[in-house]
Amino acid sequence: MWEPQGADLEFDIPFRELAFEGVPFRSTVNVLPTVNCLVELTEMPFLVCPLEEVSEREGETEGGTGPGGGMGVRSFLRLYPHV
Numbered sequence: 001m002w003e004p005q006g007a008d009l010e011f012d013i014p015f016r017e018l019a020f021e022g023v024p025f026r027s028t029v030n031v032l033p034t035v036n037c038l039v040e041l042t043e044m045p046f047l048v049c050p051l052e053e054v055s056e057r058e059g060e061t062e063g064g065t066g067p068g069g070g071m072g073v074r075s076f077l078r079l080y081p082h083v
Contacts, residue, residue, distance in 0.1 A: 014039055022079070024049075038079070054079050 014032035022031040022040070024047040029040045031047065038054065040047040056079050 012036055 012034040014034050016032060019030045019032045021028050023029070024031065024040060025043075025045060027043060029043055029047075031038050031040050033039075033051075037051055038047065038049045
């Protein structure tokens, strides 16, 4: 059996029911939150971003045709890693 030597590893399970679409690099992928970070592990390069390094911005945009023929308003949330 493999045993880590000098490594302090902690494993976390993503919350699939809270997944959302995002574009961390070049393509749209499902980003999954965990207790400590946001992860995307299906396409390379992988994304593992600790939550304490993320800030958020809410916004709205108008466009398209909404119900009744009027302009639709779309809400979104953008997450930015602290640089």
